[in-house]
Amino acid sequence: MASRGGRALASAAVRSLLSRSGLQATSEMRLQTGCAISSSWDYNAYLATGRWSRRWASASVGDEISKFDRVTPVEEALTPPSSWYTSTEIFSLELERIFERRWQAVGYSHQLQKPGDFITGKVGRVRYVVCRDDEGNLRAYHNVCRHHAAAVASGSGCISSFVCPYHGWTYGLDGRLQKATRLGGIRNFTGRESGLVPLWVGTWGPFVLIKHRDFSQKETGSEIGDVEVQKQWLGSAAKTLASSRVDASFLHVGKRGYTINCNWKVFCDNYLDGGYHVPHAHTGLASVLNLKTYNTTLSEKVSIQTCGFARSSEDERYRSTGEISSSGVEDVKKKGKGDRAFYAFVYPNFMINRYGPWMDTNLVLPISATQCQVIINWFLEPSFPHDEALLKTSIDTSGAVQQEDIALCESVQEGLQTPAYESGRYAPKVEYAMHHFHVLLHEDLSM
Numbered sequence: 001m002a003s004r005g006g007r008a009l010a011s012a013a014v015r016s017l018l019s020r021s022g023l024q025a026t027s028e029m030r031l032q033t034g035c036a037i038s039s040s041w042d043y044n045a046y047l048a049t050g051r052w053s054r055r056w057a058s059a060s061v062g063d064e065i066s067k068f069d070r071v072t073p074v075e076e077a078l079t080p081p082s083s084w085y086t087s088t089e090i091f092s093l094e095l096e097r098i099f100e101r102r103w104q105a106v107g108y109s110h111q112l113q114k115p116g117d118f119i120t121g122k123v124g125r126v127r128y129v130v131c132r133d134d135e136g137n138l139r140a141y142h143n144v145c146r147h148h149a150a151a152v153a154s155g156s157g158c159i160s161s162f163v164c165p166y167h168g169w170t171y172g173l174d175g176r177l178q179k180a181t182r183l184g185g186i187r188n189f190t191g192r193e194s195g196l197v198p199l200w201v202g203t204w205g206p207f208v209l210i211k212h213r214d215f216s217q218k219e220t221g222s223e224i225g226d227v228e229v230q231k232q233w234l235g236s237a238a239k240t241l242a243s244s245r246v247d248a249s250f251l252h253v254g255k256r257g258y259t260i261n262c263n264w265k266v267f268c269d270n271y272l273d274g275g276y277h278v279p280h281a282h283t284g285l286a287s288v289l290n291l292k293t294y295n296t297t298l299s300e301k302v303s304i305q306t307c308g309f310a311r312s313s314e315d316e317r318y319r320s321t322g323e324i325s326s327s328g329v330e331d332v333k334k335k336g337k338g339d340r341a342f343y344a345f346v347y348p349n350f351m352i353n354r355y356g357p358w359m360d361t362n363l364v365l366p367i368s369a370t371q372c373q374v375i376i377n378w379f380l381e382p383s384f385p386h387d388e389a390l391l392k393t394s395i396d397t398s399g400a401v402q403q404e405d406i407a408l409c410e411s412v413q414e415g416l417q418t419p420a421y422e423s424g425r426y427a428p429k430v431e432y433a434m435h436h437f438h439v440l441l442h443e444d445l446s447m
Helices: 004-020 043-049 061-066 088-099 226-233 235-243 264-271 326-334 388-416 432-445
Strands: 039-041 054-056 104-108 117-123 126-132 138-142 156-158 161-163 170-172 177-179 200-204 207-211 251-260 289-298 302-309 340-346 350-355 358-368 371-380
Touching: 061 088, 088 358, 088 432, 104 117, 104 126, 104 358, 117 358, 126 207, 138 200, 200 226, 226 235, 235 302, 235 340, 251 388, 264 340, 264 358, 264 371, 264 388, 264 432, 289 432, 302 432, 371 388
Parallel strands: none
Antiparallel strands: 039 054, 104 207, 117 126, 117 156, 126 138, 161 170, 170 177, 200 207, 251 371, 289 302, 302 340, 340 350, 350 358, 358 371
16 A cells, blocks of 8 residues: 555656646546545556556446346345446446447438438447448448548438548548548558448348447458347347337337436336336326236346236327327227237337337437436337327327436436435336346446
8 A cells, every 4th residue: 555645646646647648637547556546547558658548446346336236136136326327437337348339229221221321320439320332231330530530421311422521531331431632741551441440230120220349359241130130139039029010111200309317227227117107107108008917028138018008988099108098909909909018128228119000219328427318219000090190299298208207317316416325126026127137237347
């Protein structure tokens, strides 16, 4: 253990070096002097390379992760500690070990139908562009120019090439560098090695997915076949999803985004409580669901919650919150669309909801340790009457339920940041999908 004076001298040295490197020293940084902190900058790496390399101090982050015991049965288990929902260090670790190693559903097949179609977005630290190339193949890349890191595309649309708005470097839909002007005198530069950095891309049903590539394994190719994507993303749950008619036949009818002041896992926890909060927080929704029929099944990376509809004397209508009146339920049965709401959570951050002729999806995107964005898309079976007034009413009704959930999630986040809360308990007969989610998180964070 270093002396107090030794630690002070080491701290002063680090601050001086950081200042010259354009970095700010904080209480979260340290040399290996025995100070109890959560992360550090590798001084030896700086001496060897002239660059600072951040590394995790296992004495802090590792201890917080290990406070959750994934082996303890749900009947006895504590929920993860509040630090999982407030720590910037754990959040950074999640970006690396979860979001950069798992498939992410970033788009839909209807957005990428013809050559030149493209979409862009960001998941954690990964800024991406997905396109269909001139040969009709799906391609995905880091949306980062190889010159000075500007984005080469924004929004969505149809183009013939990607032109960086900063200095005009131009890339084909195949990712190759096509043009870079005013490079006279440059040495040790090869255009064919300066294309856009690729991501894995694949599809399942109506969904377009991307995954960060590990170039240390010398992987080749870009697009992965549907069967392999299915195996990695859904596992054995794929058959259940397919039988519930989660497919590409649906028409896209609406999209909304919500920025929520809570950790991304708080929103997922809310979704995975087995309907526990529905009768208390969503009285309108609870009135049309038969919560006694609520059921949850688990598979490798997917949990599926189902619930029957209650009978009602309201006029026939379908709502995008999963609400269906009694006459609506009978109509659904006659058309063979089932009489149960179906809610699938695909680890780590994607939700697929089916009810009657509707399907909607929720994508939860991490922004910071205490903020996330939820993007909701609504779809309707093509055979169902396309009534604009009904669509607006349905989506507005769903939006009202979302606002109820947002209020709950933001309240929970505030509570997690108080000194009064460390860990909670599970209601074991209803919250085992939430426990399953936490087990998967622990597995990834402990790798």
